[in-house]
Amino acid sequence: MAATFIQVNLQDFERHFSMPHKKHPSQRAFELVQPVGEEAYYLCQLRSSKAGTLYVKVLTTVKTGQSQARDVGRDAIRCYLLWKDTEGWSTCVGKTNRTYRSGGRGATANDVVLRALDKAREVAKSVVRLPSCPICGRPMVERKSKTGPFLGCCGFRNIGCKGSRQIWLS
Numbered sequence: 001m002a003a004t005f006i007q008v009n010l011q012d013f014e015r016h017f018s019m020p021h022k023k024h025p026s027q028r029a030f031e032l033v034q035p036v037g038e039e040a041y042y043l044c045q046l047r048s049s050k051a052g053t054l055y056v057k058v059l060t061t062v063k064t065g066q067s068q069a070r071d072v073g074r075d076a077i078r079c080y081l082l083w084k085d086t087e088g089w090s091t092c093v094g095k096t097n098r099t100y101r102s103g104g105r106g107a108t109a110n111d112v113v114l115r116a117l118d119k120a121r122e123v124a125k126s127v128v129r130l131p132s133c134p135i136c137g138r139p140m141v142e143r144k145s146k147t148g149p150f151l152g153c154c155g156f157r158n159i160g161c162k163g164s165r166q167i168w169l170s
Contacts, residue, residue: 006112008060013060052084055083077119081123081127091158093141133153138161149167150166
């Protein structure tokens with residue numbers, strides 16, 4: 001059975017991403033952001049501190065002002081953790097989790113969006129494994145050096161924070 005390309009639009013996303021927040025039912029869990037001329041995306045706030053806020057960001061592949069997603073070949077819906085500093089810096093924390101807009105016979109846009117929602121939930125659960133920097137409180141991410149992997153502050157590139165922790169391999 002050959003996979004087929006499935007076209008999605010923002011209405012397909014809204015059907016599933018407009019759910020209420022668990023802790024604050026009067027608010028949405030995922031807020032739709034539509035920057036002019038750019039790809040629309042969803043943000044779900046996970047945790048906040050004096051240094052900034054950690055979000056799950058879901059890029060939809062649908063450009064603002066257009067009715068449907070990008071063409072075949074540029075079809076991945078991407079989910080990742082985004083750290084936004086109070087200074088305005090944004091940093092991707094961890095790996096991007098992709099959902100491709102393809103499926104077997106009978107697959108629909110709803111199936112694709114539900115898979116993307118599942119991936120966004122997986123990304124949100126990965127927050128538990130992100131320790132905070134002992135110096136500034138930002139999330140720490142795995143980095144590599146010539147002596148091996150270590151955890152480093154995600155604020156290193158933007159503000160020069162040198163907080164780090166050794167990874168103990170067992």
